[in-house]
Structure formats: structure tokens, C-alpha cells
Amino acid sequence: MTERATLLIVDDTAENLDVLTGLFKTDYQVKAAKSGKIAIKLAQMVPQPNLILLDIMMPELDGYQVCEILKSQPNTAHIPIIFVTAKISPEDEIKGLSLGAVDYITKPITPAVAMQRVQTQLALYNQKQALYLKVKEQTSEINHSKIEMVKRLGRAAEYKDNETGMHVLRMSHYCHVLALACGMSLEDSDVLREAAPMHDIGKIGIPDAVLLKPGKLDAEEWEVMKTHVDIGVDILGDTSGSKLLKMAAQVxxxxxxxWDGSGYPQGLIGEQIPLVARIGAVADVFDALTSERPYKQPWSVDRTVELLIEEKGRHFEPDxxxxxxxxxxxILEIKNKFRD
Structure with a gap:
């Protein structure tokens, strides 16, 4: 039996929520939100809604603002949004579509029209996903060559850092699992898996005396080490024409x-840090700790998990x-598959 799609209905008026919930609850799983802030939280929760019906005229955050926020975040940008509103001048319609909405439903609701438009947009979204998988399959040889080149570029930095090169493979696959788990689309999760191997490419530019020093770095050496971030971004160059390079540069x-703002190079706090970089941080630290290095023995998985828990809200995003x-x-299947 096919699992029913989930709709998120957003309206600050209880009567409107009741009308729309009553209309769709037979054919779909329905979640409801009475404010834009609640809607954003529900959209990020797993499992995510397959489609959002969004009122425009709401206090605090209106529908346009909610749409803009959801479309700006990698883990919610792919969810189709239909505006439900009585405010429907041509200018309003153009504004909503320019923000990323896929359609409008006007109030008062005509049930047959609303049902048809929801069905159409869900079908289009499913077709888009199917098309991506088909294109991915048909271009697998080209993609394989591209991904191999990216992996080798990332491994170059790891070899210079006395690592085996398997680190970048494990870390990138951990990122893929975590990206899917937090709601990123399959396409964007695949791109992150391809981009993540370049996370420390800037280490190529760090002098061996610093990079390979067996002991603790002094303050001056640590400042040199931190420049690998800027070097990496410089190596990746102009990312404007490539989603892969843009994501690689963010990571x-x-x-x-x-998460608490104590990191480098910019001291970003919380969601100021790009989602793909927050994912990369968890994946990178887990693999670094559980891997053997010339200067340390591997931590056990249990000990590493304890540290991740301890660092929730400090180093890492709790969710x-x-x-x-x-x-x-x-994660452990991946770790075993790509052993050093």
C-alpha cells in the first residue's frame, strides 16, 4: 500500500484550518500550523510534508516571509508551496511565484479546484524526483568520472596530512546519510556527498612544519593552520556557476x-552556519575521532557518541x-565498508 502524502496547512484562523483539514484528511495525512514560526518548525521536522498550503495574511510572519525562509534553507527548499488566499491581484501572484511558490488557491475555497491543484503539484513533484533518478542513471558514467576527480582532489590534502584518503570517503557518505535524515532532497544530498571530500583541500597550502608537527601547535602555528580554510575557498575559486563547487566552498x-559561536574563521553562531557545514562538522569529527592516526589511537564508537552528546549545543547543532x-x-556500515 502506497503511503499517503503529508500536507502542511498554515493559517492563523481556526475556521480556515478546519475547512482545509476536513477537505484533505481523507486522502492525505494532514499537519496544521496557526503561525508562520510553527510552520517553519513543522516543515523541518522528519518526516517532512510533501506539500505546504500557506496563507498569506498572517501576523508576525506573513506567507511571503515564510515562503522566502523555507526556500532559502537546503532542507526545506524542495517542498512545493501553494498559497491559499483571498489576496490575488496579478502583482501578488507574481510576487508569490517569484519567491518559489508553485500555485495559488483562492478563498473562499472551491473543494474540487483545491483538490485538483494539490494532486497536480504532488504529481509534478514526484515526476521531478523520478526524472532526476532517470537522468542520474543515464549519466552515471560521466558522473562517476566527475566524482572520482573530486575525490582524488580531496584525498590529495588528506595524504599530505598523513591520512589514508579513506577519511574523505567515509566523511562524505556520513554527510549524505545525515543530509537525507534532516530533510535535504535526494539531489542536494547527492551533491553534498560529492562536495564534502574537498572540505580540507586548503591543507595543501599549509607548510609541512606546521601540518605534520607531532606535538601541539603554538599560538602562531595555530593561526597558520587556520588559514587552510581561506586557502581551500581560494582553490575552489569562482563557484557561481556550479552547485557542487558552491556547496564544497560552504563546507x-x-x-x-x-554552534555556540566559538569556532573559526568567522565565529558564526547557530543557523548562521550553512546547513551543509553543520552536517560536515558532525561527520568530520566523528570520523577523525574513530580513526587511527600516527599520533593517536582510535576512540571507540561509544566514547565518540558520548562526546557528540556532550557537545550538543556547543560544537554541534543538537538536532x-x-x-x-x-x-x-x-554510519557504521559505511565505516566498515571504507576501512583504512
Whole structure:
């Protein structure tokens, strides 16, 4: 039996929520939100809604603002949004569509029209997903060559850092699991898996006397080490024409940032840090700790998980730690598959 799609209905008026919930509850799973802030939280929760019906005229955050926020975040940008509103001038319609909405339903609701438009947009979204998988399959040889080149570029930095090169493979696959778990689309999760191997590419530019020093770095050496972030971004160059390079640059630049703002290079706090970099931070630290290095023995998985939990809200985003631990079985399969 096919699982029913989930609709998120957003309206600050209880009567409107009741009308729409009553219309769709027979054919769909329905979640309801009476404010834009609640809607954003529900859209990010797993499992995510397959489609959002969004009122425009709401206090605090109106529908346009909610749409803009959801479309700006990698883990919610792919969810189709239909505005439900009595405010429907041509200018309003153009504004909503320019923000990323896919359609409008006008109030008062005509049930047959509303049902048809929801069905149409869900079908289009499913077709888009199917098309992506088909294109991915048909271009697998080209993609394989591209991904191999990216992996080798990332491994170059790891070899210079006395690592085996398997680190970048494990870390990138951990990122893929975590990206899917937090709601990123399959396409964007695949791109992150391809981009993550370049997270420390800037280490190529760090002098061996600093990079390979067996003891603790002094303050001056540490400042030199931190420049690998800027070097990596510089190596990746102009990313404007490539989603892969743009995502790689975000991970390279920000995966050493910390949720509480104590990281580097910019001291970003919380959601100021790009989601892909927050994902990369969890994946990178887990693999670094559980791997053997010339200067240390590997930590046990249990000890490493304890540290991830301790660092929730400090080093790492709490929700991502929970999702990582919730997918630990998949993580350990990857760890075993790409052993040093």
C-alpha cells in the first residue's frame, strides 16, 4: 500500500484550518500550523510534508516571509508551496511565484479546484524526483568520472596530512546519510556527498612544519593552520556557476565553525552556519575521532557518541547529533565498508 502524502496547512484562523483539514484528511495525512514560526518548525521536522498550503495574511510572519525562509534553507527548499488566499491581484501572484511558490488557491475555497491543484503539484513533484533518478542513471558514467576527480582532489590534502584518503570517503557518505535524515532532497544530498571530500583541500597550502608537527601547535602555528580554510575557498575559486563547487566552498569555509559561536574563521553562531557545514562538522569529527592516526589511537564508537552528546549545543547543532545517532547503524556500515 502506497503511503499517503503529508500536507502542511498554515493559517492563523481556526475556521480556515478546519475547512482545509476536513477537505484533505481523507486522502492525505494532514499537519496544521496557526503561525508562520510553527510552520517553519513543522516543515523541518522528519518526516517532512510533501506539500505546504500557506496563507498569506498572517501576523508576525506573513506567507511571503515564510515562503522566502523555507526556500532559502537546503532542507526545506524542495517542498512545493501553494498559497491559499483571498489576496490575488496579478502583482501578488507574481510576487508569490517569484519567491518559489508553485500555485495559488483562492478563498473562499472551491473543494474540487483545491483538490485538483494539490494532486497536480504532488504529481509534478514526484515526476521531478523520478526524472532526476532517470537522468542520474543515464549519466552515471560521466558522473562517476566527475566524482572520482573530486575525490582524488580531496584525498590529495588528506595524504599530505598523513591520512589514508579513506577519511574523505567515509566523511562524505556520513554527510549524505545525515543530509537525507534532516530533510535535504535526494539531489542536494547527492551533491553534498560529492562536495564534502574537498572540505580540507586548503591543507595543501599549509607548510609541512606546521601540518605534520607531532606535538601541539603554538599560538602562531595555530593561526597558520587556520588559514587552510581561506586557502581551500581560494582553490575552489569562482563557484557561481556550479552547485557542487558552491556547496564544497560552504563546507570548506565553515565546517570548523561551532554552534555556540566559538569556532573559526568567522565565529558564526547557530543557523548562521550553512546547513551543509553543520552536517560536515558532525561527520568530520566523528570520523577523525574513530580513526587511527600516527599520533593517536582510535576512540571507540561509544566514547565518540558520548562526546557528540556532550557537545550538543556547543560544537554541534543538537538536532543533527540526534539524527546522526539515530542513523548510527548506517554510519557504521559505511565505516566498515571504507576501512583504512
Amino acid at each position: 570548506a569555509q565553515s565546517h570548523h565553525e561551532k 543533527l547529533v540526534d539524527l546522526f545517532i539515530g542513523n548510527l547503524e548506517k
